[in-house]
Amino acid sequence: xxxxxxxxxxxxxxxxxxxxxxxxxxxxxxxxxxxxxxxxxxxxxxxxxxxxxxxxxxxxxxxxxxxx
Amino acid sequence: xxxxxxxxxxxxxxxxxxxxxxxxxxxxxxxxxxxxxxxxxxxxxxxxxxxxxxxxxxxxxxxxxxxxxxxxxxxxxxxxxxxxxxxxxxxxxxxxxxxxxxxxxxxxxxxxxxxxxxxxxxxxxxxxxxxxxxxxxxxxxxxxxxxxxxxxxxxxxxxxxxxxxxxxxxxxxxxxxxxxxxxxxxxxxxxxxxxxxxxxxxxxxxxxxxxxxxxxxxxxxxxxxxxxxxxxxxxxxxxxxxxxxxxxxxxxxxxxxxxxxxxxx
Numbered sequence: 105x106x107x108x109x110x111x112x113x114x115x116x117x118x119x120x121x122x123x124x125x126x127x128x129x130x131x132x133x134x135x136x137x138x139x140x141x142x143x144x145x146x147x148x149x150x151x152x153x154x155x156x157x158x159x160x161x162x163x164x165x166x167x168x169x170x171x172x
Numbered sequence: 173x174x175x176x177x178x179x180x181x182x183x184x185x186x187x188x189x190x191x192x193x194x195x196x197x198x199x200x201x202x203x204x205x206x207x208x209x210x211x212x213x214x215x216x217x218x219x220x221x222x223x224x225x226x227x228x229x230x231x232x233x234x235x236x237x238x239x240x241x242x243x244x245x246x247x248x249x250x251x252x253x254x255x256x257x258x259x260x261x262x263x264x265x266x267x268x269x270x271x272x273x274x275x276x277x278x279x280x281x282x283x284x285x286x287x288x289x290x291x292x293x294x295x296x297x298x299x300x301x302x303x304x305x306x307x308x309x310x311x312x313x314x315x316x317x318x319x320x321x322x323x324x325x326x327x328x329x330x331x332x333x334x335x336x337x338x339x340x341x342x343x344x345x346x347x348x349x350x351x352x353x354x355x356x357x358x359x360x361x362x363x364x365x366x367x368x369x370x371x372x373x374x375x376x377x378x379x380x381x382x383x384x385x386x387x388x389x390x391x392x393x394x395x396x397x398x399x400x401x402x403x404x405x406x407x408x409x410x411x412x413x414x415x416x417x418x419x420x421x422x423x424x425x426x427x428x429x430x431x432x433x434x435x436x437x
Contacts, residue, residue: 109218131219137230138219139262141255146262164218168230168263170200171215171245172190172330172359172381 107162116159120152127165138167173406176376178354179268179300179321181239185210186371187401188241188356190381193331194390197232203384204238207394212238213270213379215245216260230263241302243270248283250290257294269294270324271303280330284311288318295319304358307341312352322353324379327370328360331382335366339373346374364393364400371404372412 106115108123115123124140140147141164147153157163176183188211194200204212214229242260247253250273257269271294273286282304288311294301300321305311307325315323325345328334336342337360345355354376361367367378380397387393 109220127219133219134231137263139216139259141259146258148262164259166216166259166263167219168214168240168242168260169217170191170194170229171217171243172192172213172379 105159106157107160109163109165115157117156119154119156120147120163121150121154123157123163124152124165133167138165140165173402173409176354178302183210183239183377184208185398185401186377186405187367187398188213188358188377188379189384189394189397190379191229191233192381193385197229199390200385201233203390203394204233206391206398207380207384208398210239211241211377211379213241213243213381214260214264215243216256216263217246239268240264240266241268241270242266243304244272244290245274247273247290248275248286249273250286250293253286253290254293257290257299258297261299267298268300268302268321271301281306282326284308287311288314291315291318291320302356307338307345309341309344309348309352312345312355313348316351316353320353322356322376324356324358326359327357327366330359332360333362333383333386334360335362336369339369342370342373342375349374349376364396367397368400368404368407371401372407374408377401 105112128135135150140152143162176186185208187207187209189207189209190213242264244253244256247256253273271290273283273290274280275283287303291301291303295318302322302324303315303320304324312323328337356377356379357370357375358379361380361383370378378401384390384394
């Protein structure tokens with residue numbers, strides 16, 4: 105299983121791009137507006153690595169939201 | 173009115189505003205505009221379906237007009253704050269971070285030790301750190317020595333609308349402002365007069381979110397806070413009159429056309 109935004113998902117072998125595009129597509133947020141953390145590394149503006157995801161990988165897809 | 177300078181950046185407003193709790197983006201945009209604020213705080217959150225406040229903000233505001241200040245809200249430890257700060261920097265391209273480390277969900281009081289630990293690392297990593305703290309002048313001095321760009325003592329718990337509850341402690345900050353970085357009074361205000369009051373004490377700026385966003389007319393309240401902060405700062409710089417124990421008449425005491433005491437009514 106791969107952890108995507110805190111949920112366990114069967115995404116082993118998929119690319120990070122596929123996963124991020126799916127997350128952003130469902131929420132209507134552009135790829136330019138998100139940052140992606142794969143384990144402890146941060147990537148932005150679509151420049152994420154091409155390697156396939158492996159079991160145990162932790163992916164966070166985040167954006168700037170409202171806050172004080 | 174003197175300019176506020178933080179980390180070498182001249183700011184055109186001493187009112188900082190948050191973007192949380194607005195009914196919709198259109199109202200938020202209008203309120204931000206009415207406030208006259210330049211520094212605007214945002215949070216970093218997972219992209220999730222249907223979660224409150226989870227619409228992307230980066231495309232909702234004209235960031236050429238505002239200085240974005242990503243916060244670390246949601247962090248309960250220094251480690252979590254570092255993660256949020258780094259993500260905020262990646263997302264916004266800004267080195268500025270409002271450092272919040274809050275383990276307590278009831279009063280949302282910041283953890284001084286974890287805040288200090290996180291600030292130490294963030295300053296080393298080149299961040300411009302604006303830490304949210306309890307009004308503790310000793311902690312403020314220690315954060316200043318680390319190289320924090322401001323200190324942000326709380327007036328009352330976040331979103332409580334209790335006003336300048338910590339006035340006595342904020343007066344100590346004001347008296348020590350010569351040896352502190354800019355003091356930004358953050359959180360807990362309800363009325364613009366409280367923002368003016370903080371500025372009259374000598375605060376360098378005030379940060380307001382809920383008091384504007386949850387006002388019945390957020391746009392009018394944003395404008396009122398903007399004016400109050402300006403008025404408070406102008407009054408501080410003008411300097412108040414001395415306080416006296418007894419009254420002092422404003423009209424001349426000589427030449428009052430009173431009847432002679434022996435004259436009949």
